[in-house]
Amino acid sequence: MNVSRLAPGLVALCLGAIVARVLAVSFGVNHLLLAIALGFVATNVVGIPDRLEPGIATHKVWLGAGIVLMGASISLETVLEVGGPILVIVVGVTAGTLLVVELLARNVFGLTDRMGSLLAAGASICGVSAVVAVAGAVRAREEQIAYAAATVLLFDAITIVVYPIIGDLLDLSSVVFGTWAGVTMFSTGPVVAVGFAHSDAAGQWATMTKLSRNALIGVVVLAYASYYARHVGGGRPSVRTLWDEFPKFVLGFLALALLASAGVLSAGQLNSIENAYNWLFVLAFVGLGTEIRLADLRNTGVTPALVVLVAFFLSSLASLAVLVALF
Template sequence: MPTYIVLPIITLLAIALAKIEQVSAFGLSALPLAIVFGMLYGHFSLRVEDKREQQFSTFCKQKLLRLGIILFGFGLSFQQILAVGWQAVVVDLVVIGTVFSVGTFVGIKVLKLHRDVAILIAAGSAICGAAAILATESVLKPKQEQVTIAIATVVLFGTLAMFSYPFIYQWVDMSEQSFGIYIGSTAHEVAQAVAAGQSINDETMQTAVVVKLIRVMMLAPFILMLSSVLCHLSNRNDSRIASTANGCASSRIDNKAQREKSVIIIPWFVFGFMATAMINSVVILPESLKAVLSFASQFSLAMAMAALGAQTQWASIKKAGPKPLILALILFIMLICGGFFLNSWLI
């Protein structure tokens, strides 16, 4: 069966399963389900893609991915920030900055992971799971297996965190709203924030979702800042190379080529994401239209995940070893424990 038929089927199946109560109770959204089904298909399928199918897979991983993130903005609004107060915004900012900084440092300097793997895992843990990893991928341009490894680790520990919140709630002295802020500021995925909050009560769930969506909104400035920082680091490395060059023609050509690569990669879809969130903040959209846009966003992102999974080799994931899991575990502990003390102090 051609890829352009299989991937939509996988996507619809993942979306349908995510709506089943028993599945959603585990905090599994359509995105991680789509990548798992895609990986299973890619592993067991003996079909060799022709040029047309390869182009379709590339279209899903690039164009549909960006479209999905842009449409995702229609589910957010700036009024949601006002509803929970400035403290929740501060908590989200501190969580994102701390988790991402520690994650990249420990991953690269201590665990000696590939830079892209460390950044992807740190971004997914700090912001919004698989969606953040896919958005960060547009700046890093990593290998497919590196993206899949990052998503797998974030989904694993995000699910573990989701089951930890109800247990923690029994032993702490926090109000339902405060605990909702704690969940929203530390949960990996939006679906996991919903499931964890719902296990307490509706008020906790609503607060958790709003705070989590504020973290999602911070994805746009994060991607722009990351692109700028990576460009600065690349330019600095190029300057060092140029200072040690012996002045021969070949060296000048190599340095010129490196400088051409050292430009800020502007992910234009981020501005689309910000624009749709702004539209949703100032225009009251019909609920039926918002439902259509939400489905279109979910379908586009799930298609991108399915295409990514279908072209990922299991051997590449096994080759990565335990270090990505160790990094994700460290960030999981930071989110659960460090996030709790941060919320206790500020909220």
């Protein structure tokens, strides 16, 4: 690791995080959403110098580290009490969204098979990460990857703003709002930010639910690789694909949750861990904001966005109705 190459960008992330915290206290605004806004302004108004980009790109590492540490604040007893129904909802919404996007893309809007598959993976699993993972399995072209990724980022930008408003208007409980965000929003960063903007409990439920979806990525990549190998002559599927695409930080999250539930960690240690992951999230979301580029969003084709919009609307409405009825 070239520390000197990363240092300028890391310093920029730290300064952005401090500014977000200070402004949040001064104006009574959620610090995580403010961190995203600062990153957005920096990349679209000011511009990010080339020397800062390598360090800023580490924001995904800090997000993963924060999620791992957040495992210490999770009550496994509470999770087990309502975990069964939520797991069913996660699998149902994920599978339903994937199938709806595929059907709309191929049979209604006339998109190519590979483009439909990229959109389906991004909308149903974990955003741009799923697009990139599935792209290798289906051997998608670079322009297809770019369109699918831009479409996902468009919905990330919209839902970051819209979901907190809906949560307040409908006065959704922490469990309902957090789970709803976790099963319907696309990328992990926006899900965590929106969840914690509602409440700490909602943030935890949003993160746990989103991690459950993320864990399905290996299965989806393997399924697509198998399909395209048989029908279109794509890459050869491998069991190793399942492990390669599995988000490893999920294991760290679970391990820390088990340790905390077993009473191994003291109250002081838990407080320190909570403070640490709060700062890591702020760092990560400053970097996340820099990835929302207006130029990329303007280049998004209308048809891919319409496909995802229809599927997203159906999954959001159906899952919210089920969650409100259950909880």
